[in-house]
Amino acid sequence: MIPFKTTSGQVVKLASIVVEMKRAGLDDNFIAAAFELAHTDQGVFDLMDLWQGATDGSNRDDVVADIQESIDDYRDAPPSPLKKPYVNFDKLDDVAREVMAKKAKLRDLIDRHGGVSAVAQKSGIPQPSLSRMLNSPSMPRRSTLYRIANALDLPEHEIVTEWSR
């Protein structure tokens, strides 16, 4: 693999995307993290380029959620390879059911605190990322759950599930 390093032209392009993201109302911390990563990670650079080229709101939302995933990947990545226990194939359906049950409770909590938009704003998690997390059966990131807990001043036991990563 060849390490990615942005050219001057790409840096200028990133700057124009950053301005457009700011105009679109995206959170400053999100924009700054994406901008920084895009200098050394071609995947994040590509996603920012795709965001600018997206023609409708839902496509842009998908890209924002993907950029946030990449930011989280870097933030949560261990310094060296880390082995975690595997999940049995036969247990996957049970795990997905438990995850969705926990997320239904989480959605109730979020609704009681003003809904997805309000909690996204309070926690600094982009709204498309929060919506994707609530609607998919994938294991939520512990770091995301903590951001929600801190924003809503909730104790750990109310928000963290056994099935988190």
Added chain:
Amino acid sequence: MGLTQEIRAVEGRHSLSARQVCQLKFWGPAKQGNVILHPGHKMKWHHGPGQVQLRLPVMSLSRSAFLCEAYVKDSSATDQRKMARFKTHMNLIAQGRYIHRGTL
């Protein structure tokens, strides 16, 4: 949703076994448009043209193959986004910054 769940979802919708879902063009280089993403590969499953398309990006490094994040290819836009995500995964794996949950 993980790959195994995706296969089960396909089975549920189309009454197919996982074996039947597998097609001939199962394995190929990972591409973004016409650009090949070294050292990436893609496993592909589909149920006929225009039907459910499953993808699993795989990175080869030294003597290991890393199975990354599976997805349903429902549009070229999705494929572009997921290949961008795969580049990030390859970058982190190359740096040794990854979590694994078992070896085949």
